[in-house]
Amino acid sequence: MKEGNDYHQELSGLLAKWKDKPGNLIMILHEIQNHYGFVPRQLSLQLSALLDVPLARIYEVLTFYNYFKLEAPGKHKISVCMGTACYLNGAPEILRELKSILGVEEGHTTKNGLFQLEVVRCLGCCGLAPVIMIDGKVYDKVKKNDIIDIISKFTRSKEPE
Amino acid sequence: MVRATINGKVVEVEKGTTILDAANQVQVKIPTLCKHPDLISSAACGICIVKVKGSSKMLRACCTPLDNAMEIITHDPEIVSIRRTVLELILSKHPNDCLKCGRNNNCELQRLAADFGIREELFPKYLKDIPKDESTGSIVLEPPKCILCGRCVQVCQQMQDVWALSFLERGFDTRISPAGDIKLGDSPCVRCGQCSAHCPTGAIFEQDDTARVWEALQKPGNYCVVQIAPAVRVSIGEAFGFKPGENFTRRLYALLRRLGFAAVFDTNFGADVTIIEEASEFVERFKNPSPERPLPLITTCCPSWVDFMEKFHHDMIPHFSSCKSPHQILGVLSKTYYASKYNLDPARIVMVSIMPCTAKKYEITRTDEMFASGFQDIDIVLTTRELARMIKQAGVDFPALPDEDPDHILGDYTGAGVIFGATGGVMEAALRTACFYITGQKLDRLEFSETRGLKGVKESSIEIAGNRVGIAVAHGLSNVEYVLNQVREAVKAGRPVPYHFVEVMACPGGCVGGGGQPYGVTDERRSKMSRGLYEDDLNQPIRSSHENPQVQQLYREFLGEPRSEKSESLLHVHYKARPQYRK
Numbered sequence: 001m002k003e004g005n006d007y008h009q010e011l012s013g014l015l016a017k018w019k020d021k022p023g024n025l026i027m028i029l030h031e032i033q034n035h036y037g038f039v040p041r042q043l044s045l046q047l048s049a050l051l052d053v054p055l056a057r058i059y060e061v062l063t064f065y066n067y068f069k070l071e072a073p074g075k076h077k078i079s080v081c082m083g084t085a086c087y088l089n090g091a092p093e094i095l096r097e098l099k100s101i102l103g104v105e106e107g108h109t110t111k112n113g114l115f116q117l118e119v120v121r122c123l124g125c126c127g128l129a130p131v132i133m134i135d136g137k138v139y140d141k142v143k144k145n146d147i148i149d150i151i152s153k154f155t156r157s158k159e160p161e
Numbered sequence: 162m163v164r165a166t167i168n169g170k171v172v173e174v175e176k177g178t179t180i181l182d183a184a185n186q187v188q189v190k191i192p193t194l195c196k197h198p199d200l201i202s203s204a205a206c207g208i209c210i211v212k213v214k215g216s217s218k219m220l221r222a223c224c225t226p227l228d229n230a231m232e233i234i235t236h237d238p239e240i241v242s243i244r245r246t247v248l249e250l251i252l253s254k255h256p257n258d259c260l261k262c263g264r265n266n267n268c269e270l271q272r273l274a275a276d277f278g279i280r281e282e283l284f285p286k287y288l289k290d291i292p293k294d295e296s297t298g299s300i301v302l303e304p305p306k307c308i309l310c311g312r313c314v315q316v317c318q319q320m321q322d323v324w325a326l327s328f329l330e331r332g333f334d335t336r337i338s339p340a341g342d343i344k345l346g347d348s349p350c351v352r353c354g355q356c357s358a359h360c361p362t363g364a365i366f367e368q369d370d371t372a373r374v375w376e377a378l379q380k381p382g383n384y385c386v387v388q389i390a391p392a393v394r395v396s397i398g399e400a401f402g403f404k405p406g407e408n409f410t411r412r413l414y415a416l417l418r419r420l421g422f423a424a425v426f427d428t429n430f431g432a433d434v435t436i437i438e439e440a441s442e443f444v445e446r447f448k449n450p451s452p453e454r455p456l457p458l459i460t461t462c463c464p465s466w467v468d469f470m471e472k473f474h475h476d477m478i479p480h481f482s483s484c485k486s487p488h489q490i491l492g493v494l495s496k497t498y499y500a501s502k503y504n505l506d507p508a509r510i511v512m513v514s515i516m517p518c519t520a521k522k523y524e525i526t527r528t529d530e531m532f533a534s535g536f537q538d539i540d541i542v543l544t545t546r547e548l549a550r551m552i553k554q555a556g557v558d559f560p561a562l563p564d565e566d567p568d569h570i571l572g573d574y575t576g577a578g579v580i581f582g583a584t585g586g587v588m589e590a591a592l593r594t595a596c597f598y599i600t601g602q603k604l605d606r607l608e609f610s611e612t613r614g615l616k617g618v619k620e621s622s623i624e625i626a627g628n629r630v631g632i633a634v635a636h637g638l639s640n641v642e643y644v645l646n647q648v649r650e651a652v653k654a655g656r657p658v659p660y661h662f663v664e665v666m667a668c669p670g671g672c673v674g675g676g677g678q679p680y681g682v683t684d685e686r687r688s689k690m691s692r693g694l695y696e697d698d699l700n701q702p703i704r705s706s707h708e709n710p711q712v713q714q715l716y717r718e719f720l721g722e723p724r725s726e727k728s729e730s731l732l733h734v735h736y737k738a739r740p741q742y743r744k
Binding site: 054 | 324329330340
């Protein structure tokens with residue numbers, strides 16, 4: 001993580017662009033989210049002081065919209081589809097298995113930073129239900145017992161140390 | 162004016178009047194839950210729904226203005242059944258902890274459940290698993306008991322401008338949380354307790370210290386002493402069916418002796434000492450202001466205000482009176498002056514303060530200066546609500562008790578001391594003594610009505626010996642910024658400051674409206690309680706602090722002069738900027 005002051009320069013650029021425009025809070029948060037993949041707490045605190053908006057208000061916005069994340073994203077993003085077809089074909093069980101293997105709740109990242117577990121509504125391939133997607137690649141007709149194998153591919157293929 | 166009918170009765174009201182208020186005028190009581198008279202209706206709960214003839218929609222009476230020719234029906238079997246379902250849905254997300262809850266017997270949700278005769282649970286229970294937050298030591302947060310009415314959030318953000326509480330997430334997952342999802346103790350919370358005084362359920366309540374007091378009273382060797390704040394005497398009666406404002410001072414003295422306290426003091430005596438010190442400080446600044454000790458002088462009796470200033474307005478620190486609050490003064494005097502006068506070991510003295518305030522629980526360990534006697538000057542703080550519970554536990558028939566006197570040392574007070582409990586009271590009391598200090602003469606008037614009343618900011622000026630003295634009184638923390646900005650702008654522009662003396666109390670109405678006072682506070686009750694204090698002032702033979710013979714004796718025997726080295730070390734404090742967020 002960067003220390004507080006390191007963000008200052010980037011923030012002042014954003015502020016110059018948005019400072020006097022109405023609805024600027026959400027636009028600035030958008031840019032931060034896009035840039036870092038999440039909204040670091042240190043940045044929210046600085047933004048609160050610079051915009052004179054209470055931190056309480058910033059967190060109300062951040063937690064209202066699913067789009068904003070408060071934790072750094074994992075290296076690999078696992079999306080579990082919970083659309084109707086996947087749901088009926090066993091997605092809840094798949095999600096439970098993933099949670100138990102990874103030891104995280106949905107919307108969170110594993111302690112080692114390797115996996116981020118997300119739930120999505122529909123990936124648009126209902127014929128292949130249930131599906132999960134890892135880093136953009138779809139795994140179809142997943143069974144509970146497949147999960148450990150799929151995951152281990154990502155844990156084994158470590159970069160050379 | 163608009164004219165309409167409610168349940169067939171014709172009603173005529175000012176345009177803009179809500180259906181709820183209009184119904185009251187024709188003796189119709191529409192049940193409510195999220196609505197509070199202090200706050201803007203949020204229409205969160207849906208209990209107050211009514212029908213309008215000709216429309217299939219139901220309207221929320223709390224926030225819909227009555228319109229011409231409306232035919233409102235407030236009660237029929239269908240409406241009652243829908244209200245019951247709304248209530249059942251709220252209860253399906255609320256734990257059945259009533260017997261162990263701090264609000265048992267005094268809960269707005271429980272009362273509705275009783276009124277509607279809820280006997281079974283038709284919906285499956287869904288409880289949030291969020292741990293209790295006791296990090297402030299003053300206020301306890303139990304989010305699973307929250308019904309999302311939004312009162313505390315509005316109180317904290319709008320009325321108090323603190324922004325320590327907010328809603329997080331949305332829909333089913335919505336919850337109350339300290340700002341930024343941290344512990345309340347690490348947030349900007351100033352512990353004013355207004356959230357707890359406005360919460361309809363047990364989701365926010367005061368830290369209960371009654372068990373610690375019982376234990377202290379029982380422990381052999383302890384010498385337990387107690388003091389009561391001005392606002393408590395006019396509110397404690399409510400717990401026993403009396404009207405707000407009725408004065409129970411002398412019965413409280415009797416009660417506290419029955420509970421087992423060895424000596425009974427009155428915070429009003431401490432208030433008289435505060436005035437001696439603070440009025441001296443004011444006169445010194447008034448005659449000779451300097452950049453280190455500038456005008457206006459700002460009062461500091463209110464611990465929430467002190468905390469708020471240290472977190473949000475620390476540029477004003479040089480304006481702050483260094484004088485401690487009355488109960489802290491009485492605390493340190495009990496373990497020094499009183500102890501030596503009666504040859505008591507101060508280590509054995511346990512000082513309990515009965516306060517209308519949750520922030521006082523925090524104030525007693527705020528800085529090292531709260532240990533000026535060499536011991537913790539105040540050991541335990543109880544709120545009015547906790548005292549009411551203790552009285553009931555003790556089995557004392559409180560209303561029937563005979564009147565008693567306080568202990569005369571640290572107990573006798575003047576009319577100036579007792580009005581500390583109302584907004585403007587500290588200012589008025591200080592002016593009585595400051596005028597005497599400046600002119601050296603007895604005043605031609607004692608009452609400064611310009612400081613009284615419930616207007617958020619009271620600005621005026623008075624004349625002392627041909628000098629104009631500008632004063633401002635603010636209560637409710639959202640009113641502070643205006644006053645401070647007036648001063649800041651004047652200083653920036655090089656103009657003379659608009660005020661010489663400023664009083665701030667964090668809670669609306671001052672201490673009578675404190676966060677530890679009986680539930681259901683409204684402006685009407687605040688006025689009644691203030692009136693009770695002003696009547697007490699009128700009935701006192703001595704009405705200026707500097708004329709209190711016990712106070713004069715204290716200075717003669719112990720402190721010397723006002724602002725002497727001894728009083729500086731025992732009765733005064735320093736301030737410092739603090740971060741709003743500790744995490």
